[in-house]
Amino acid sequence: MINDRINLLRKRWERYVADGLFEHFIEFTVAVNCLTEHFSRMRLPGLLRICEGLENSALTHLGTTASHPVSAQNITALQRQIDTLLGAVATLGLPAAERRSEERPREGPGIEWIKQRSVWLAVMPEMRALSSTLRQQLDFFGFQTKEILWGEQIPPGAVPLAVLFIPAPGPSNADELAFIVAVRAHCAASQLIYMGTHQAIETTVVLMRSGIDMTIPQEDGASAVLNCILDLVQNYEPENFRVLVVEDSRVAVALIRRTLGEHGIDSHAICDPGTLLEELESYRPDLILMDMYMPRFNGVEATRVLRQMPAYTSLPIVYLSGESDVGMQVEALRLGGDHFLIKPFNPVLLAAVVKTKIERFRETRRSTRVDGLTGLLNHTASKAQLKAMVKNAVSAQRALTVVMIDIDHFKSVNDTYGHPVGDQVIRGLAWLLKGRLRSSDMIGRYGGEEFLIALPDVSPEQAIPVIERIREDFSSLPHVHPAGALFTTFSAGIASSQNFDTAQSLTEAADNAMLDAKRLGRNRVQQALAQVCEL
DSSP states (O other): OHHHHHHHHHHHHHHHHHHOOHHHHHHHHHHHHHHHHHHHHTTOHHHHHHHHHHHHHHHHTTOOGGGOSOOHHHHHHHHHHHHHHHHHHHHHTHHHHHHHHHSOOOSSTTOOOSOOEEEEEEEOGGGHHHHHHHHHHHHHTTEEEEEEETTSOOOOSSOOSEEEEEOOSSOOOHHHHHHHHHHHHHOTTSEEEEEESOOOHHHHHHHHHHTOOEEEEGGGHHHHHHHHHHHHTOOOOOOOOEEEEEOSOHHHHHHHHHHHHHTTOEEEEESOGGGHHHHHHHHOOSEEEEESSOSSSOHHHHHHHHTTSGGGSSSOEEEEEOOOOHHHHHHHHHTTOSEEEESSOOHHHHHHHHHHHHHHHHHHHHTTTBOTTTSSBOHHHHHHHHHHHHHHHHHHTOOEEEEEEEETTHHHHHHHHOHHHHHHHHHHHHHHHHHHSOTTSEEEEOSSSEEEEEEETOOHHHHHHHHHHHHHHHHTOOEEETTEEEOOOEEEEEEETTTOOSHHHHHHHHHHHHHHHHHTTSSSEEEOOOOOOOO
């Protein structure tokens, strides 16, 4: 998939260089934008940053038909940025890595559960004790770590997923910044994290200019580092964006849908606003592109109706119109619209506005679906996701295994050590699950100390050894508290869609199997028995 996107970008660039036509430069810019979105979804911040730089340069030179072809100097500059991007993709070895996260895993013994992910720690000599502690934590969660002393030669070969800089206390000097610049040049596609003391905004800007992507205060400790790095490997592929186009011009509809389609955005168009409510209910879009002037009533009137309905008060609505009166535009936005685009629209700008509005809408909606302590799906979202996964598995006749996990003697942990330590135990298990399972697996916090997991395309025979390995590792994970460290365990129940064909029956079967594991002594994995049909 990445090769297809890269090849498309290269072909469109070569075509523009050959003929200098404005429409071909637009197509090249669209290809760059699509690649940027792909790197964003794949959580590849280094490549994302390079691609965003190329996209910004392309947009700078977009202009109008009269601006093209661009000068030979600008062609050379853009070519240099393209070569940098292609070199970074090649250095990272992305195609193989991407296949691991994008291909649907097949049933069989070859399923790759723990992916090899490399993290470098660049440290000052006096900070090696902290580096050693962080390495132990990262190694435990499945990362391969390498320590390099600040300023020494950068290791040759494959670049890491991330580089963590651990400086000595005090402000950074010129030599330290030069080392960061050198690492940035060598690891163009890696995430660079600076773990320092609290920085003033000027200092943080200097670090960012040197190549740092994120700064973490040292007082936040290993938990902040683990959260940051584990987040890099959660390559969830979201559902395609859905846009409902309300437009009575067939020509405009064709142009809009073509633009959205080139950016991987699904769309559905209606010409009669009178059917808007029915279409919203059936299509369930993430955004409405609304023409201002249509038969029967206009877009502003339709928007005012929607804003009175609780289900659509926050749904993004973008107006499309030839209306150039600023006062009219302001009034339209005041009455419920979120953005205003003038016809004829710039296709790159249209796609950018649509994607930005949808991303913010989904992020707001996501905040109601995520557990605040662990970052996993909450109870309600877990149940909804499992229901959808079961429906897909049953209709496609594919395997789906569900696991219910409950931490053993968790109440005594809270009673003995306090709720902050109990929260740390819950976070530790959440990190372990996120680090060891695949991006296609669903992980949710089902209750206080309960976790619900769904493993698509996996049989119980394949799931049991994986959950057993996680159980063993969790039992050896130290949870630090003021008086030392404690160790705890979990019990798990496993059920398969081969024996239970609804989300509710799967959940109940896995939960009952987990209770059986508790009764049998805890710290074990138990499989649910198949349903027995009575004659």
